[in-house]
Amino acid sequence: MAEDIRVRIEADAAPFLATLENLKSLSTSFGAELTGALKGAAVSGRSLDDILRRLASNLAGRALNLGLAPLRQMAGSMMSGLFGGAASVVPFAKGGVVASPSYFPMGHNLGLMGEAGAEAILPLARGADGRLGVAAGGSTPSVHVTFNVTATDAASFRKSEAQVTGMLAQAVRRGTRGL
Template sequence: MAEAVRVPIIAETKPFEDALENLRNLSASFGAELTGALKGAAVSGRNLDDVLRRVGMNLAGRALNAGLQPLQGLVSAFAGQMTGALGSIIPFAKGGVVNAPTFFPHGGGMGVMGEAGAEAVLPLARGPDGRLGVAQGGGGGGIKITFNVTTPDAQSFAKSEGQISTMLARAVARGARFG
């Protein structure tokens, strides 16, 4: 009869322990979420379907966040590598020209500019009418504002002086905002 051979198995159990602890935390969180939702339904008189739907949405959101964690780390690492490879960050607050393909963050993703040749970056500003347009740079002198007042007598002019002062103050304020 053959003698049984015993071989000790040594395994790293830390990942399993971590996964088990994470599962315990999730189940406790689920229990708390469900209990809170049921209490809320009982107190507020909500429909059980609505309560369970809310619990399901919360759990799905948590699961999605947990599932996307590795991807987030990968994107962060890639961005760090790109920053190191591309060098320093160049500000374009005063405008500029991009002569080569250049990546930039855009709308939660990435955009590219300069891929088909030189492209301009122009700062924008709102004009007195509220519309957005290309900001105009310094240069030029001050703005001249002329009010022509025609009145039959000095007393009529005195009455309109307050209105003229108000109009002048508005014009100066607009010029100060966009000058």
């Protein structure tokens, strides 16, 4: 007993239909070329061999043009991306986001960024230890705290030392919250 198996296939037929239209156009132009060549042979008295040779040369030229069209388009878009974008240079010294595919020079090669979605450009800076890392949004200002304690003698200072230390720690905590 055979099972009834059904499979639903969905596909975008637009490229296929475009190819069929292209083939239809080519066959029409081939028919026109062949008719013109045979008519030329009959009217001008040229040999059929010359006419067919010229027809083959014309068809080979058209096929070569069609075959090289994607390469020509790719080279054109790459050049317009490289040189067309030169008029609108966007600086990224302070960072930024690249949201669409963009080419950039990378030594002797060509780099591509943003091809899989948005990418961030982060400025780098050397830290106090000399290591290179992501630069913070701005430099944190240094905090200076001056604390004056007046005591009558060393013994009274020692008695209030714990209270002064607690007050100083609390002041520092409050100050760092705002940074």
